[in-house]
Amino acid sequence: MRQIDPKQLRPAVQEILDNDGRLMYATGVDMGVKGIKVDYYFSFDHLDRSRHTILRTYLDRENPAIKSVTPLTPQADWSEREMIEFLGVKADEHPNPTHLWLPLNWEQMYSEGTEDRGAIQPKPLSEQVHDNIIALPVTAVPYGPYHPAFIESNYFKMSVEDEVVKKADLKLGFNHRSIIKLMERRDYYKDVYLAERVCGLCKFHHALNFCMSVEKIGDIQIPKRAKLLRTMACEMERVQSHLMAIGIASDLVGFKTMLMHSLRVREDIQDSLELITGQRITHGFVTIGGVRRDVTEAQADFVRAKLKSMKAAMPEMYGQLEASDVWVSRLRDVGVLKPEEAIRLGAVGPTARATGRRLDVRKNSPYASYEDLDWDIITEKGCDSLARMRVKMRETMMSVHIVEQCLDLLRTAPQGIQAKLGELPCTEAIAKTEPPRGELLYHISSNGTNTPEYVRIRVPTFMNGYIMLKLIQGSYVGDVPAIMGSIDPCFSCTDRVTVHKDFKVARRDDASRD
Amino acid sequence: MQAATDLVWLLNPVIAFVVGLVLMFNLRKVFARVQSRRGPLLWLPDRWKDINRSKLLQPLYDIEKLLSKKTIIPHTATPFFTAGPIMALSFAVLLTLFVPVAAGGTGAAGKGAVDFAFSLVIVFYLLVGVTMSIIIGGTASASLFAAIGGVREIELMLANEIPFILGTFALAITAESLSVHEMMGFNLIFNPFAAMAVFIAILVKLHIKPFDIPEADAEIVGGLTTEYSGKLLGILEITKVIMLFALSALFVDLFLWVPLPGLWAWAWFLGGVLVVGGAIGFVNALFARFRIDQATKWLFRFSTLLSLTAIAFALIGRYGL
Numbered sequence: 001m002r003q004i005d006p007k008q009l010r011p012a013v014q015e016i017l018d019n020d021g022r023l024m025y026a027t028g029v030d031m032g033v034k035g036i037k038v039d040y041y042f043s044f045d046h047l048d049r050s051r052h053t054i055l056r057t058y059l060d061r062e063n064p065a066i067k068s069v070t071p072l073t074p075q076a077d078w079s080e081r082e083m084i085e086f087l088g089v090k091a092d093e094h095p096n097p098t099h100l101w102l103p104l105n106w107e108q109m110y111s112e113g114t115e116d117r118g119a120i121q122p123k124p125l126s127e128q129v130h131d132n133i134i135a136l137p138v139t140a141v142p143y144g145p146y147h148p149a150f151i152e153s154n155y156f157k158m159s160v161e162d163e164v165v166k167k168a169d170l171k172l173g174f175n176h177r178s179i180i181k182l183m184e185r186r187d188y189y190k191d192v193y194l195a196e197r198v199c200g201l202c203k204f205h206h207a208l209n210f211c212m213s214v215e216k217i218g219d220i221q222i223p224k225r226a227k228l229l230r231t232m233a234c235e236m237e238r239v240q241s242h243l244m245a246i247g248i249a250s251d252l253v254g255f256k257t258m259l260m261h262s263l264r265v266r267e268d269i270q271d272s273l274e275l276i277t278g279q280r281i282t283h284g285f286v287t288i289g290g291v292r293r294d295v296t297e298a299q300a301d302f303v304r305a306k307l308k309s310m311k312a313a314m315p316e317m318y319g320q321l322e323a324s325d326v327w328v329s330r331l332r333d334v335g336v337l338k339p340e341e342a343i344r345l346g347a348v349g350p351t352a353r354a355t356g357r358r359l360d361v362r363k364n365s366p367y368a369s370y371e372d373l374d375w376d377i378i379t380e381k382g383c384d385s386l387a388r389m390r391v392k393m394r395e396t397m398m399s400v401h402i403v404e405q406c407l408d409l410l411r412t413a414p415q416g417i418q419a420k421l422g423e424l425p426c427t428e429a430i431a432k433t434e435p436p437r438g439e440l441l442y443h444i445s446s447n448g449t450n451t452p453e454y455v456r457i458r459v460p461t462f463m464n465g466y467i468m469l470k471l472i473q474g475s476y477v478g479d480v481p482a483i484m485g486s487i488d489p490c491f492s493c494t495d496r497v498t499v500h501k502d503f504k505v506a507r508r509d510d511a512s513r514d
Numbered sequence: 515m516q517a518a519t520d521l522v523w524l525l526n527p528v529i530a531f532v533v534g535l536v537l538m539f540n541l542r543k544v545f546a547r548v549q550s551r552r553g554p555l556l557w558l559p560d561r562w563k564d565i566n567r568s569k570l571l572q573p574l575y576d577i578e579k580l581l582s583k584k585t586i587i588p589h590t591a592t593p594f595f596t597a598g599p600i601m602a603l604s605f606a607v608l609l610t611l612f613v614p615v616a617a618g619g620t621g622a623a624g625k626g627a628v629d630f631a632f633s634l635v636i637v638f639y640l641l642v643g644v645t646m647s648i649i650i651g652g653t654a655s656a657s658l659f660a661a662i663g664g665v666r667e668i669e670l671m672l673a674n675e676i677p678f679i680l681g682t683f684a685l686a687i688t689a690e691s692l693s694v695h696e697m698m699g700f701n702l703i704f705n706p707f708a709a710m711a712v713f714i715a716i717l718v719k720l721h722i723k724p725f726d727i728p729e730a731d732a733e734i735v736g737g738l739t740t741e742y743s744g745k746l747l748g749i750l751e752i753t754k755v756i757m758l759f760a761l762s763a764l765f766v767d768l769f770l771w772v773p774l775p776g777l778w779a780w781a782w783f784l785g786g787v788l789v790v791g792g793a794i795g796f797v798n799a800l801f802a803r804f805r806i807d808q809a810t811k812w813l814f815r816f817s818t819l820l821s822l823t824a825i826a827f828a829l830i831g832r833y834g835l
Contacts, residue, residue, distance in 0.1 A: 147735065254723060254803025324801070330805060477733065478806055
């Protein structure tokens, strides 16, 4: 971690980018008297194992202004817009400072000259709100807030000429539940369950990542058996999420039959998860210092039998998909993300791996027991939607292979699934995992009490959703669902953000001045 | 007495609706079975009464439900919005009068339909009339999705009409007549190319899976029918049921017909219609959706080539080399 002056930010970021670093996330925290703390998270783990850098700078609370780094790298675009909206940080020279999360009746981006310094004034809802997404004199096709192409609600608008999308913009925030803020008010054990509810499909990874960050803070060594069980649950979750993604992408290009078949195949892994953890959707399996339940040999046999039937059913289903000319022709050469673009825009997960980039947190910054197992990163060279689907297909097979190894190793692993916990010191930690959609980052700071001081989450769709918009621009209207299906965005994850601004403190300041 | 039996074709719309409902059930059942679902049930065990009550008449219940609901008319819509579905339904009803139903008898009553020397041309116009009415009604709603759906529908229609007309004209060349009744026969053997071209054209007209682009729900939320609700949507559903019957029956008449007397004709006709309906259901389940440019390209290339081959085949068969 490096602390720098706000004025030095741009040269420092440029230097890191020149050294092939990836900007993962940028976020701020209102620290009261000390000012607004702004962190820029960089990762070098695709070059050196587990190497990360955080640039930290403090801004004046009265006039939080920063030079935007978005002109240097588009990877910072959404992060800085988030800071602008929720923290009131003025990112000067940001190319596109428009609303992403806040409702449309919050017209002003900044709040100069208002009485309530800092707070943006919303327009009354009775007035007609100004639609600030796209106002061009061309056909504007709205997708959302509720649209069959999205499972979740968000507002996506495209300006279309001759069936070609000229411009696309996205409005998030419909699933906003202030989870980060809620975490600051609950103790660590309850936060595990909150983290699990950030997303419906990568829930185990969220809970695991929270626990890993806390374990790093407390320097807790978890037992080998717990590590194996965590790895196993992670991979089972990857299988069910990818099968769901493949099915939904097929449905979006009109292949409803394959959605039904992928759900049928997925039922086996859901049954196994239910047997092991007790629940189908939110598992409550992982806890700080280990896992909460052990897997008996009888349960392991059940899972083995289910995996065996899946190992036959999945290649059969994928063969049927690949044999369907219409399905392949809808995805081939659609939404091409060139390898250099993937690096520039900061793609993660299957989206990056479909461009031939070996980017996988499981190998780059290993966690749980991935180092002890026999597996490899799956990459494809196609760069298009079809390659992204193929990466997902092959990853499910690899995941089944990993789960089988875990089950075998569990036979000889020593008993004991939870570590002893001590007091948590005053420090902070980041941890990363690889959910089905890409890289997940948690940053937790503890202040010696039983609640975290703050929690920050960067979800994979934060990067891939931005790329999705870029890919949609210039494609046909008919290709938009195919691109969305292959990127597999999760907007509930992306909406996890919270209002950082501590209004209580601000009001107290006012009172003391009076 | 003689006059009354001559007017038996007046029952055709009723037959079309009733058999159309069975065909709709058949379509849904085949679709569900291919997807390894159960689908609507033929026979319901007593112990399932609390779980699932969908049965043979489920398509009828769906239409009843729509007809009993409130119709919402958007304030941007013109009067054509309400006129469109009614026009489409009347075209479809008229169409059934010209499609022979179990034409097993002799004389005017045995033809099973109104028949002129040029009835095939009337069938063409009525088929286009149904599609055009739906396009007019849908685009009158001023909905953006309906506009995109309408454009796609017209593009698809332009690409589809040529193979359909050429395919049926191949039979007309063989039969030396434009009367549907005189063209009837087991032409699947005599001109398989025409049969394929017409079957593909029927798939496009019914918006079956590779060609359901105008009503793609993931892209344009139902296309032309986006703004329809309640009774108007119910009328459109009835039109769909009748069209499913009329086109399946037309295929049976033109390509699968064997002249049989009395009840045997009915058995053959209904069996043939069910087989064609089942084939349509299979195609619906086994394909993903084309993009509009892919579909038009494919229709212009493959389907038109097929229908031209059919014409050449018919010409060689009729006049020799």
